[in-house]
Structures are given as structure tokens and as C-alpha cells.
Amino acid sequence: MTGYPPEPWQLAGEARLSMWRLPAAELPDLPAGVEPVLLAGHASVFAAWIDYLPPGQLSYHELLSAVAVRGRGLAASITEIWVDSEVSRDGGRELWGIPKDLASLVFTGGRTFTAATGDDWIATAAFTPRAGLPVAVPARFEIAQTLRGRLARTPVRWRAKPYAAAADWSINPGGPLGHLAGRRPVASAALRGFRLTFGPRERSTSASR
Numbered sequence: 001m002t003g004y005p006p007e008p009w010q011l012a013g014e015a016r017l018s019m020w021r022l023p024a025a026e027l028p029d030l031p032a033g034v035e036p037v038l039l040a041g042h043a044s045v046f047a048a049w050i051d052y053l054p055p056g057q058l059s060y061h062e063l064l065s066a067v068a069v070r071g072r073g074l075a076a077s078i079t080e081i082w083v084d085s086e087v088s089r090d091g092g093r094e095l096w097g098i099p100k101d102l103a104s105l106v107f108t109g110g111r112t113f114t115a116a117t118g119d120d121w122i123a124t125a126a127f128t129p130r131a132g133l134p135v136a137v138p139a140r141f142e143i144a145q146t147l148r149g150r151l152a153r154t155p156v157r158w159r160a161k162p163y164a165a166a167a168d169w170s171i172n173p174g175g176p177l178g179h180l181a182g183r184r185p186v187a188s189a190a191l192r193g194f195r196l197t198f199g200p201r202e203r204s205t206s207a208s209r
Contacts, residue, residue: 004091007199012056014110014192015160016127016136017048018167025207026179027067029080031146037068044068046076047115047169047180049105049125052088056195061105063123064144065177071153075139080176082102082115082122096154096201097139097147110190113201123171129190132163136193147201160194 021042036043048064064081068074082103091108092098101121106114115122133206139158149190167188173181 002086004094006066007090007095007201009091009198010057011052012072012193013051013053013197013199014176014190015048015050015194016110016113016125016165016167016168016190018125018188019047020045020183020185022179028065028179029121030069030077031144031151033036033151034071034077034144037070045180047123047177049107051107051180052108054191058085058088061089061107062088063103063113065180071144074139075144076141077144083119095199096143097145097152098143099145101154104108106122107119111123117209121172122175125167127188127190128166130164130166132190132192133161136161136195140154152201156196156198158194158196160191163190163192164188165190173174 017188024036024038024041024043027043029038034208045065045067047065054056060083062083064078066076066078069077069167075143078098081098081100081103083100084103084105089102092100104116112126114124136159141156143154165188167185171177171181
């Protein structure tokens with residue numbers, strides 16, 4: 001018996017995200033068998049603040065960072081992630097190998113965001129949405145993680161109204177997102193009224209490191 005719903009999870013809410021370009025040598029560790037997508041020796045790294053809301057199955061806040069990786073179509077691997085829900089933490093770890101930890105996450109008016117643990121602050125950000133599309137746009141991608149010593153690939157189906165945004169990040173250089181500190185994102189966006197289906201994951205025989 002678990003406290004989290006079985007996969008797939010049906011979720012809804014709002015998201016704010018930014019993208020950086022980092023040299024391959026400065027990327028966080030990825031699962032064994034997973035390679036970043038490189039262009040001129042640089043990879044795309046994303047960080048997102050996500051507010052999960054009704055009518056989704058769970059309601060909680062999340063901050064994550066992920067690297068674009070090789071896959072069948074769009075793919076990413078989540079390298080750091082925090083939530084303020086034990087149910088989400090436990091389900092993410094057990095179902096998909098997503099390394100969720102708990103943190104204090106404060107979202108204010110869909111514009112300002114802060115994340116901290118008992119030890120130190122992680123990051124803050126302020127977003128200003130710009131022009132966007134009046135209709136929801138679909139997207140499909142997969143998440144590649146290590147689960148119980150094997151590579152697990154989980155499909156995600158997403159539909160949201162995308163808006164361009166300006167973002168001002170402050171990241172603790174000594175914290176877990178320190179590889180992004182002092183860098184300006186190359187693009188930012190707001191995703192409004194999203195609906196997503198996370199899972200079910202595909203089984204794999206690939207061993208981890």
C-alpha cells in the first residue's frame with residue numbers, strides 16, 4: 001500500500017521555466033547510458049517552477065533542473081528536483097527514479113518564486129510573462145532516469161498555452177544549482193493552464209553506474 005497514486009499521473013497547473021546553454025564539461029552527472037544533446041560543445045539545461053493544481057490528482061509546488069538528452073524525439077534527464085509534498089517525493093522516486101527531495105517552496109502570484117532547505121537557500125526567480133498563444137499547444141517527450149539499477153524511460157504528454165517571458169534568477173553559487181549561478185538564461189517562458197499525463201514508464205534492461 002502506498003500513499004501516492006499509481007502511474008500514469010494526471011496533473012494540471014502552471015509552470016515558469018528558463019533555458020541555459022552550458023559547456024558539456026560543466027553539466028551535472030547523468031544516468032549511465034544517457035548522453036546530452038550537444039551543439040558546439042554546449043548542452044541545454046532547463047530549470048522550472050511548477051505549481052500543480054486541481055483538477056490534477058495532486059497539488060504541490062516543484063522546482064526542477066533537467067538536461068536535454070538523446071532519445072526518441074524530445075528527451076530530458078532530471079538532475080535536481082525539490083517538492084513540498086512527501087506523496088510526490090515518494091511516488092517520483094519509486095515509480096520513475098526521479099531524485100525528488102523536500103524543500104520549502106514559496107510561489108507568489110505566479111511571478112516570484114523561492115526555494116530553500118533547512119540548510120540554505122537554493123534559488124529565487126521573478127518572471128514577467130509577455131505575448132503568447134491563445135490556444136493550448138501539445139508536446140510529447142520522455143524522461144530518462146535510473147530506477148533500481150536500470151535505465152527507465154517515461155513518456156510525458158503535455159498540453160499548455162505557452163507565453164514568452166522575461167526572467168530574473170538568483171541562484172546560490174554554493175548550492176545544488178551552482179552550475180547555473182551567475183549565468184543568464186537564453187530563453188524563458190510561462191506555460192499556463194497545462195494538463196499532463198506522466199507515465200507509464202517503459203521497462204529497460206540497461207544497467208546503471
